[in-house]
Amino acid sequence: MIGTITLNPSVDRRYNLKTFEKNNIYRCNQYSATAGGKGINVTKVIDQLNEKVCAYGFLGGFSGDFINQHLKKKQIQSDFTFINGSTRSCINILSDDGDQVEILESGPVIGTDEIVNLMNKLSNKMDSFSVITISGSIPQGVNLDIYCKIINMANNRGVKTVLDTSKETLLNGISGRPYLVKPNKEELEWLIGNTINNEEQLLKACRQVLKMGARNIALSLGSKGMYFIGEKGSYRVTIPRVEAKNPVGSGDSTVAGFGVSLARELDVIDTLKLANACGVANAMEMETGQISLNNVKELMKRIEVSSIYYGGREIESNNF
Ligand code: ADP
Numbered sequence: 001m002i003g004t005i006t007l008n009p010s011v012d013r014r015y016n017l018k019t020f021e022k023n024n025i026y027r028c029n030q031y032s033a034t035a036g037g038k039g040i041n042v043t044k045v046i047d048q049l050n051e052k053v054c055a056y057g058f059l060g061g062f063s064g065d066f067i068n069q070h071l072k073k074k075q076i077q078s079d080f081t082f083i084n085g086s087t088r089s090c091i092n093i094l095s096d097d098g099d100q101v102e103i104l105e106s107g108p109v110i111g112t113d114e115i116v117n118l119m120n121k122l123s124n125k126m127d128s129f130s131v132i133t134i135s136g137s138i139p140q141g142v143n144l145d146i147y148c149k150i151i152n153m154a155n156n157r158g159v160k161t162v163l164d165t166s167k168e169t170l171l172n173g174i175s176g177r178p179y180l181v182k183p184n185k186e187e188l189e190w191l192i193g194n195t196i197n198n199e200e201q202l203l204k205a206c207r208q209v210l211k212m213g214a215r216n217i218a219l220s221l222g223s224k225g226m227y228f229i230g231e232k233g234s235y236r237v238t239i240p241r242v243e244a245k246n247p248v249g250s251g252d253s254t255v256a257g258f259g260v261s262l263a264r265e266l267d268v269i270d271t272l273k274l275a276n277a278c279g280v281a282n283a284m285e286m287e288t289g290q291i292s293l294n295n296v297k298e299l300m301k302r303i304e305v306s307s308i309y310y311g312g313r314e315i316e317s318n319n320f
Contacts, residue, residue: 001054001129002053002054002129002130002131003129003132003133004039004043004132005122006037006056006057007057007138007139007146008058008088008137008138009039009067010087010090010105011034011036012034012089013032014032014033014093016030016031017094018096034070035067037057039134040055041135041253042252042255042256045256049257049291051260051264052077054078054125055071055077056079056080056118058081058087059083060083060084060085060086060087061085062086064083064087079121081114084111085109087107107140108139109139110140112141119149122150123153130160131162131262133161133162134150135164135255137169147165150176151173151176151178152176160179162258162262163180163182164182164252164255166190170191174191174213176213177214179216180216182218182251182254184219185221188202188205188209188219191208191212202219203229203308206229216230217229218254218272220254220279222247223244223283224239225276226239226254236308237303238303238306239302240302243284244283245285245286249282249290250279251279253279254276254279257275268305273305274296281295281299
């Protein structure tokens with residue numbers, strides 16, 4: 001069983017307009033609302049990969065009910081902590097010419113008893129997990145070290161963790177020694193406080209993150225694929241060129257692929273192929289957190305994973 005953690009989920013609302021400007025009213029007949037937040041996307045993709053998953057985090061108010069019902073309809077298991085506050089909405093307004101506005105609500109303030117409730121749930125269920133994925137931002141009222149605490153709890157019980165967040169939350173989480181972190185280039189640059197312009201700088205930056213505490217790092221580079229630097233090997237992943245419809249959620253789909261690979265104890269090559277195939281397959285769909293299993297299968301055949309030299313020696317291919 002994979003446990004997924006989404007502390008700040010959202011209802012993602014999309015409005016498509018011909019065009020928009022300030023001080024105007026628009027009628028819209030092309031709009032949608034879906035259960036979102038990075039960890040919710042991860043949960044949906046793990047479920048599509050036919051792996052057992054249970055979603056954890058905080059839900060409240062009408063939007064919380066919406067997300068709960070959405071997962072129930074899809075028969076996805078969840079055990080959320082229900083809160084007094086209201087789950088946030090994230091609004092995306094898109095015009096035909098490609099302009100967009102995004103409004104991200106900050107979300108509810110979580111109470112101390114609600115945090116204790118979540119931590120107790122995780123502690124009680126920890127032995128049923130092989131992997132935990134931890135995604136996204138931390139809501140107000142929750143201390144910055146919560147991911148570090150969850151990772152410590154998982155490490156003590158032999159459960160692998162995949163961490164995908166940014167800035168201070170990522171930095172703090174890394175100090176808990178997560179099994180894997182999956183930053184993109186921007187997030188890695190923030191972590192090391194420097195820009196990255198070439199492969200050498202990139203590999204050096206990844207090594208720095210391992211020194212900070214992460215046991216493995218998967219640096220995702222959008223359509224340029226991924227670098228993976230781990231305890232047992234360093235690899236470059238090259239992905240095929242595809243017609244991308246909507247790459248939003250590709251990082252989350254990649255995390256889902258990693259979670260499933262770890263739960264299935266795949267070797268490092270197949271792990272990197274599955275994780276990237278999920279990211280690419282998501283980019284090929286309009287809907288966020290949606291993959292076609294046929295596409296995943298076909299993409300895995302076309303994704304190349306090569307061992308790379310680092311520090312003057314070739315790193316051996318080994319189990320991830
Ligand atoms: P994030 O969403 O966290 O920024 P990325 O954009 O790096 O993550 O995407 C994660 C993975 O998804 C990439 O490593 C790649 O395998 C795949 N991917 C992302 N964008 C594209 C794209 N435009 N075309 C093909 N594959 C993509």
